[in-house]
Amino acid sequence: MATQQLLDEILQILHSVKEDQNKLQQILLFLRNEVYPEQEESEIIEIPEKYKKVIPGIADSIDAGLVCFLNLDTLETEDISQSMIEDPDDFEAITGESFETLDLKNPNWDNCISFEPLDSHDSFKIMEYFADDIMDNSFQNKLINALSHKKPFANFKAIVENSHCRQDWFDYKTMWLENHVKKLLIWEL
Numbered sequence: 001m002a003t004q005q006l007l008d009e010i011l012q013i014l015h016s017v018k019e020d021q022n023k024l025q026q027i028l029l030f031l032r033n034e035v036y037p038e039q040e041e042s043e044i045i046e047i048p049e050k051y052k053k054v055i056p057g058i059a060d061s062i063d064a065g066l067v068c069f070l071n072l073d074t075l076e077t078e079d080i081s082q083s084m085i086e087d088p089d090d091f092e093a094i095t096g097e098s099f100e101t102l103d104l105k106n107p108n109w110d111n112c113i114s115f116e117p118l119d120s121h122d123s124f125k126i127m128e129y130f131a132d133d134i135m136d137n138s139f140q141n142k143l144i145n146a147l148s149h150k151k152p153f154a155n156f157k158a159i160v161e162n163s164h165c166r167q168d169w170f171d172y173k174t175m176w177l178e179n180h181v182k183k184l185l186i187w188e189l
């Protein structure tokens with residue numbers, strides 16, 4: 001198919017949905033994430049094929065506030081609560097669990113790297129990037145307003161949870177976290 005014909009078909013689709021804010025937002029997110037990603041938060045990062053299957057699990061772990069260890073030889077992962085690493089005595093007092101009772105495997109791994117949860121600054125940046133990408137001006141203003149006042153995380157979450165962009169937010173955050181994990185992995189390899 002000729003380039004001009006492809007362009008004409010794309011423009012026809014855009015023209016047909018020009019009044020539908022939701023469809024335009026979906027098209028924009030798709031284009032940014034899949035076709036023409038921005039360098040900062042959605043660049044395509046190539047990693048060795050063997051590691052691709054562990055990326056989503058590691059991203060989920062750090063999103064849940066866990067430190068995830070990856071055995072580079074076997075691709076086995078192990079998650080540990082960040083609070084256990086930061087203050088083992090306090091963690092044991094609260095949960096009754098210690099490093100010894102958990103029978104952790106990662107201390108015995110020769111070739112291991114760890115992935116830590118994002119700090120609040122990086123989590124905030126993801127929300128800012130998402131808000132900047134929203135096409136719906138009214139919704140975008142709500143998000144930006146939520147991020148500029150007290151309790152930005154709770155307010156942002158409340159707005160997104162009850163919106164038409166809820167799934168877009170989850171997809172965006174997942175993509176960002178997976179790219180973050182890929183960058184860290186490449187750095188360590």
